[in-house]
Amino acid sequence: MSSTRHPPRERPPATGGTGRARPPDPDLVAERVSRLTTDALVTRRGYLRIIGVLSGGLALGNLAVAAGAFRRPTQNATAEVVIVEDAGAIPVGGSVRFTYPGDFHPALLLRLDTDVFVAYSAVCTHLQCEVLARLDEGTLYCPCHEGYFDPATGAPTAGPPERPLPEVALERRGSAIVAVGEGGLHGAGQQQSRQERP
Amino acid sequence: MAYPPRPIRPLPGAPAEDTEEGARTSQTARIIIVGTIVLGQLWALTVALEAYLMDERAQAWGLAGFSVLSFAVVLVLVHLNPATRAGRVGRERRNRPGRR
Numbered sequence: 001m002s003s004t005r006h007p008p009r010e011r012p013p014a015t016g017g018t019g020r021a022r023p024p025d026p027d028l029v030a031e032r033v034s035r036l037t038t039d040a041l042v043t044r045r046g047y048l049r050i051i052g053v054l055s056g057g058l059a060l061g062n063l064a065v066a067a068g069a070f071r072r073p074t075q076n077a078t079a080e081v082v083i084v085e086d087a088g089a090i091p092v093g094g095s096v097r098f099t100y101p102g103d104f105h106p107a108l109l110l111r112l113d114t115d116v117f118v119a120y121s122a123v124c125t126h127l128q129c130e131v132l133a134r135l136d137e138g139t140l141y142c143p144c145h146e147g148y149f150d151p152a153t154g155a156p157t158a159g160p161p162e163r164p165l166p167e168v169a170l171e172r173r174g175s176a177i178v179a180v181g182e183g184g185l186h187g188a189g190q191q192q193s194r195q196e197r198p
Numbered sequence: 199m200a201y202p203p204r205p206i207r208p209l210p211g212a213p214a215e216d217t218e219e220g221a222r223t224s225q226t227a228r229i230i231i232v233g234t235i236v237l238g239q240l241w242a243l244t245v246a247l248e249a250y251l252m253d254e255r256a257q258a259w260g261l262a263g264f265s266v267l268s269f270a271v272v273l274v275l276v277h278l279n280p281a282t283r284a285g286r287v288g289r290e291r292r293n294r295p296g297r298r
Contacts, residue, residue, distance in 0.1 A: 044225035045279060047229055048225065048228060048229055048232060049276060051236055052232065052272050055236050055239060055268065055269045055272040058236065058239040059265045059266045059268065059269035061243055062242055062246050062266070063262045065243065065247050066246060066250065066258040066259045066261070066262040068250070070247060070250070070251075071250075072251060125251070185252065185253055
């Protein structure tokens, strides 16, 4: 079988514009060979120190987590926000979107029955998308990853969320409904009874 | 007439870490152990965050304690760095009085 492969093309020698071949600089060649053949600059002891620093950072991060550096928006909230002036304007099975405790923390007020109002943080506990009220289907729905929550408790019922939606504590003041803090995680114990939606 | 320096070898019956190969093995083993501990710390961090967000503070603090203890073990392993005989003798020679 005859070979059809061509011999490697040789690069023309650098002439530096003079037309004559320039010999390679021996110092430059030695430096390049040295770079290729010397050991890695990070030694085993260096690796150990790097991993040690990483371990210290993880320990500090864990302490910060336990001390509350990454709390939920509604956790320890004490602000009072009037959600609706006239609660009767919300039909049974209706919902109102509001923000609590800050302007960037969406929440949902739901009217489950004539005298039953509940409110939850609308920040999905999976990846923090905004949860939508679908009370006609009997659920709260996160459109990002198909997460479902129980409107009565805030517990996750299907999809990727594992933690319940934090409840917002409410107060009736005359006909108005006021958010007064976080009401806790009421659906926390219900995760074991999660059922997949069809 | 100047003689070249004699090569420094481990003494007979010396511990394995006196040789370059022994020291290298010891360091590699410590890197593997420390890496495993760091993986455990990563796990603890994720579980602690989940526990804190579920209002389970005691569990979060327990995991933080585990992580700090792990760091202490890592510190011991990092500083447990025995020198080879060649390293010890070389250091002694460099620190010998009268040496410029």
